[in-house]
Amino acid sequence: MREMNMAEATLEAMIEEMRQDDNVFVLGEDIASQGGIFGQFKGLADLFGKEKVIDTPISETAIMGAGLGAALTGMRPVIDMHYVDFIGVAMDEMCNQIAKIRYMSGGQVKAPLVVRAPDGLINSAAAQHSQNLEAWFVHTPGLKVVTPSNPADAKGLLKAAIRDDDPVLYLENKALFKRKGMVPDGEFIIPIGEAARVRDGKDVTIITYSIMVSKSLEAADILSKQEGIEIEVIDLRTLFPLDKEIIFSSIKKTGHLMIVHEACKIGGLGSEISAMVAEECIEYLDGPIIRLGQMHVPVPFSPIMEKYITPNVNDIVNGVKKMLINSFENIITT
């Protein structure tokens, strides 16, 4: 095990995968000379040359489409989208071409490519550089979506994504690039589709991912110490396909569900998880399903307002307390 940050962990994954498979290459803006705006590609061009670590024009549409063309013809591109916000510029390529091409061809072709897209809040980057858009892509058949919360998962999931024969959207929270953690030595993979139970608990299940995992764990510690409430925290890691098994089994145990993400609450992935549960195992619930997510506004520039619209540790703590007060038991007894 070695300690490293998320940017370094993904860099290791890139290096290992590029060493192992000559067809893996990277396409994006400011990745070769700069090493990526978050340092996540630092030195990669020195190792593999500017032919394999390609600085592109500011042409996200063509970057994404060219990535697809390369994937169809035998390469395994990793496409860096700079900020997930800019997928808006390449949405047709992402959702109408990449996601659909295998199906439309009747299974003749495959599109083994990874789209890396830094998302989330960082340093008051404001409305056009701060979004979390996973819900759009989970709603798009043909994509797989993963997002790590720590360096080990970052490495293992990126390696899995690169080896996957289907297009994978790899979302990496900008505020996590510098987050440190222990990473196992040697080759390892985090399989796509497997969530992780990162904290055991019996009272409430919190389902979360990416940056909100650490906040949920923090809240869980507080609730344990202050209230004796034991939270089970599940880090989804893969957003499509969801690991239904782990989700349902935890709910069957706790009877209480909260979903926490940084993305906007309305229409966010939390809705899907909540609805899945309300459809498939509602009878195990002992109270309402609570979702915490960004308020329904674009991200404001001012740090004060930015903070206000984003769920924080306190919101989780208070949400859980309220949830338990509103549980059916209490409703019935009061």
Added chain:
Amino acid sequence: MREMNMAEATLEAMIEEMRQDDNVFVLGEDIASQGGIFGQFKGLADLFGKEKVIDTPISETAIMGAGLGAALTGMRPVIDMHYVDFIGVAMDEMCNQIAKIRYMSGGQVKAPLVVRAPDGLINSAAAQHSQNLEAWFVHTPGLKVVTPSNPADAKGLLKAAIRDDDPVLYLENKALFKRKGMVPDGEFIIPIGEAARVRDGKDVTIITYSIMVSKSLEAADILSKQEGIEIEVIDLRTLFPLDKEIIFSSIKKTGHLMIVHEACKIGGLGSEISAMVAEECIEYLDGPIIRLGQMHVPVPFSPIMEKYITPNVNDIVNGVKKMLINSFENIITT
């Protein structure tokens, strides 16, 4: 009251609004000489000239962006997107520019524009011409989203959308353009944000919109006749902001909720509605919340497969029956 189809109803709305406000104009592909691919703009250019009914280049990105620029500078554009699928090409303009510009400006500007986008299945149009994408836009703060299920609503909602000072996405199901219905004479508006209870019932609430309203009503009739089950059907009409009041009050009455839409079930708007209910009034539910939506694949060309992946009247009927069998009462008593 006169009978007309949806295309005609929207045309009437366009004519009335363009007559009344000189700043209203239309921008899109094949609308002037052709009258729109679904006949929805037929003759409009003859009435208002090709300066106000503008045939554009195949440049959806610029169409959408130019619409925004025009809206900012005093006009009230109606932008025709041909197929909702093509918003993918203009997603940055839609979600990062149009939706955010007022907020980012601190309320200095407004963007009074309407994006008309035909969606849904028609004639085996296949994967890239058949989507229902409302979930993406409901998840995007700054937009309002409406969608009519009948000619009267089509007219009234379009008029409301054009008069609204905020950007409104007007989704119109392609298979409904020829659907006939009675339309009130004279000036009328369907306010944005108001759903309609289109059938009263006491046993189960079905929340639906657009093309699935008529299918839900059909299913309701069958269930009433065959099983004596009385379904309450709510036609949302506006998808954001949702009419929570009517939704919650119906659930409080029936205790059973099904949501039906043509869009993909996973991550669809049904998830948001289900989650809202599971969060805010779960205690009134007597059973699981069932969602019916498209299976999680792109739309296949073959009519046989297309039909298979889409919810139909039978699915609704059977879903309701199963729902009632799975209701808590029965679970407990069996």
Added chain:
Amino acid sequence: MDQHLKRNLLKTMVRIRLFEEKVEELFLSGVLPGFVHLYIGEEAIASGVCSALKKSDYITSTHRGHGHVLAKGARMDRMMAELYGKKTGYCKGKGGSMHIFDFNLGVLGANGVVGGGFPIAVGAGLSAKLKRTDEVCVCFFGDGSSNRGTFHESLNMAAAWNLPVIYVCENNRYAATTPTHTTTSVNNIADRATGYGIPGVIVDGNNVEEVYSAAKNAIERARNGEGPTLIECKTYRIKGHFVGDPERYRSKDEVKEMKALDPIERYIKGLFDENVCTIEEVEEIYQGIRNEVIIAIKFAEGSPNPEPEDALTDLYVMEEGIYYA
């Protein structure tokens, strides 16, 4: 030009024409689902260009794609079966007219999104460069689609990276119902080549040999690492934008006038003049292809429909753990 090639150019054009005439008939009689855009009148372009390609070369096609795919060598029977929505179709009935693929022939897909092929072609060119093969990719596109941003981004990228991509514009004067000159700020699409520092070539798109030569030159340049070329083929769409188009946007006279320039009739006449073939030989070609069409229809009609549940395959390669509802 050798006579074998000349006869093959004719054959390819006739193959497209007869296939599509039948498709039109079938569509109008209500047998085919979906909608269909015919290539009739533009056959010289696909035929000329694809005859200059190797099997391992790539093409990207458009919504008006039957001609491209047939010219690249696709089987008529599997194409027909696809239009019928049958399980034996190229895409197992999942694609339809606008989405025909034949990956073994380097067909990277027709595309329902106008201009969707531009960057895919860049990627194929990039692969060739990275893998150091000598493959090239031809991107067919319409005049109307040259106003899409993907045109610009892709031509710039292909040019900046010197990729082996050939952009072939089929300028048939209309984008659906809209005359191109009303929405396009240049007279020739080829004029746009200047903006990318690449050659822009204009040819008579109804003259198959002219198209062939221009394509051959551009393909050679591309294979030699000299980068992309933009070829504009001036042509005309004889049929409506789609089968069933009321065609309110143009006059019957215009169509009649342009029909006189039919690439096939013209070419046959030329071949007679040059004594490349006789009436009988031409008739033989037609007869052979008529048979192919009949066999294709038989194949399609005799093929099984997909099972409804087939809708749930072919989305993911690695389906493990995937759920569909």
Added chain:
Amino acid sequence: MDQHLKRNLLKTMVRIRLFEEKVEELFLSGVLPGFVHLYIGEEAIASGVCSALKKSDYITSTHRGHGHVLAKGARMDRMMAELYGKKTGYCKGKGGSMHIFDFNLGVLGANGVVGGGFPIAVGAGLSAKLKRTDEVCVCFFGDGSSNRGTFHESLNMAAAWNLPVIYVCENNRYAATTPTHTTTSVNNIADRATGYGIPGVIVDGNNVEEVYSAAKNAIERARNGEGPTLIECKTYRIKGHFVGDPERYRSKDEVKEMKALDPIERYIKGLFDENVCTIEEVEEIYQGIRNEVIIAIKFAEGSPNPEPEDALTDLYVMEEGIYYA
């Protein structure tokens, strides 16, 4: 050129320079949130262009927008307050450096999306045409953004419809860390004008009078209904791409060399040579603006922060029935 105008050109450039030098300092000292892209070295462009505009004319700006907005006449205090994230800022603290608007001055927004302004400018031009006003819109953009599809779609549309839009390229040789010649297939962005059938003009972007004249001509053409012009201003970004940029992608020597062409120093020297102003007058200009900057900072620092709940206003005009969570 009249002397008043000359002095104003200088003043405008100095206003931008001193504002930004202070912003850089403030940012480095950790007072300002967000990130900031400086315009230092490129002031001649915004100053030259905006001096040729009327107040009612429009501009669209970029992520590097301070200069454009100030040149169009924006108040320094409200800009500074916006950079501080204060309630009195132009956008009430909701926008920040990359999103400054001043609607009263026709500023249709800086833009965090590179190339986002191209089509917005088309729309402003379309409004002018439909309303039959004589307003024009200037769209500022970087060399790098000329590779975005929006460039192409917008220039074509503006040209096809003959709209009063002037496209002003600030070619500072880099797109962030990437030298433009490595990703761009033409030597001059102005070469792309041919692809739209509009005039393409190249000027020394560090020569404010040259910029002014080119802009004036283009604006006149636009007002006369003669359509768009593409003006390319050759310039150089003296500072990093953003404040804090390690600048690994270029040599110190290169920057030093280009610094010698500083548009302000050069212009002052010219004004001395022409006897337009004296050292004292220039010092007076600087002093006045230094004061303006100090007052702006005081204003910003003395202004209240937004309330957290202010985040829930200004999204919808018609808020009735809207819910935020």
